Amino acid sequence: MLVNGKWTADWQPVQATDAKGGFVRQTSGFRNWVTVDGEAGPTGAAGYKAEPGRYHLYVALICPWASRTLIGRKLKGLEDVISVSVVEPALTDFGWSFGDFPGADRDSVNGASYLHEIYTKADPTYTGRATVPVLWDKKTGTMVNNESADILRMMNSGFGNLARNDIDLYPEALRDEIEALNAEIYPALNNGVYRAGFATTQVAYEEAFGDVFRMLDTLEARLSDGRNYLSGDHLTEADIRLFVTLVRFDAAYHGLFKCNLRRLADYAALSRYMLRILDLPGVRETVSIPHIKHGYYSIKALNPTRIVPVGPDLPGLFPVELKRA
Ligand SMILES: N[C@@H](CCC(=O)N[C@@H](CS)C(=O)NCC(=O)O)C(=O)O
Incomplete structure (x- = not known):
């Protein structure tokens, strides 16, 4: 994770735990909203007006929270309005990275090698985990929001006529x-x-x-x-x-x-x-079972050999056939 803008070496995939040894998820740090007129949303500051091509989404296909926003982008017809970069499926010792795994992208917006560089570009003293999804403003060169629940809602209603409005995900x-x-x-x-x-x-x-x-x-x-x-x-x-x-x-x-x-x-x-x-x-x-399997099974703390299982056979989703001996 980042501490005062510096990547720390003792990165832990298991994150924080409570007194009983339970997993505790970090809360998101950037909570601004894209709105039709650029006014402030329910949280955060004003200044993020819905404009075609202005915003970029950083996602991991392994990540369910990031996938919420990818689905929202598709259903609301925002593909031409919001561009996307997909990180590599496996978390590295430096967090999410950009690379050449099939279906992953290089960072065409900021030229970063690791997602944490995007966080420190937005806030040079950022402390916290460098998580996906990230909604990035290309115009001001900063992060708008890194909370998927917010991003999904702003896709639903923050883009006005740039989005399909025959689908309302939050009526x-x-x-x-x-x-x-x-x-x-x-x-x-x-x-x-x-x-x-x-x-x-x-x-x-x-x-x-x-x-x-x-x-x-x-x-x-x-x-x-x-x-x-x-x-x-x-x-x-x-x-x-x-x-x-x-x-x-x-x-x-x-x-x-x-x-x-x-x-x-x-x-x-x-x-x-x-x-x-x-x-x-x-x-x-928006669904990639190869990313999902490689991503989860690369978590060293849970799977030290990092062997990715061949199965299961998922009819209609990811059918797997046994290879001939
Ligand atoms: N509150 C965030 C949670 C996002 C989150 O936990 N993302 C995970 C991937 S599924 C992540 O990026 N983890 C990297 C890390 O913790 O270092 C949201 O819903 O947007």
Whole structure:
């Protein structure tokens, strides 16, 4: 991580832990908003007006939080408005890097080798982890926001007529329900799998494991009444936030993070729901199982040999055939 703008050598993938050995995720440091007129958003300062070609998104395809924003960009038709750079799937000792892994990019905007350089360009004394996603302003040469929940919301409504407005991921009438879903699904499932994977005590692991599967059971029951999405027939941000975890579940969380009571494939309604969202226009292009597997299985603390598993076979998502001997 960065301490006063300097990269520290004792980088730890397991991040911070609480008194019980549970994983604690860092809060985001840049919270400005892109708005139609450049006024300040719910947090942060004014000055980030929606303009075509002005903003750039730094993402990792392994990362579920970054993937929320990639999906938002596709669904809202913002591909020509916001450019993207994809980092290498494996976290290095210097954090996220730019390189030549298939599907990864070099940094065409700032010419950086590592993502932390982008953070210190925005704030030379930055202290914190250099996380993705990052929304970057090419005009003023600084970071607008590094919190995926904010970025997804500003993609939904901050770009005015530059975005498709026939899709509303945060409709007024569903806001209370969306907030309630997010408040349940984030700690128990989106972050729950990380709490299981990065737990440093048996107690913390088992607590997270229980949260993950109780939440999956609850969601399976909710989706078993024939509805297409969490709130019925209207796709919302809550669906995107759930999807990014489901699509990684069998490839990464079931094995590496020891969330192995059941596979996503064992949940019929959740599996259909995941494939339904995967098939929405543009969404499949945001999902890379090779990045996801290489990324997660390169976490040395959890997988010292860094061997990437060949399976599982994921029909409709990433079919794997056994090679002939
Ligand atoms: N609050 C952030 C969390 C993002 C986050 O934790 N990203 C991870 C990848 S999934 C990261 O970049 N980790 C690098 C590190 O911790 O050094 C968000 O939702 O945008």
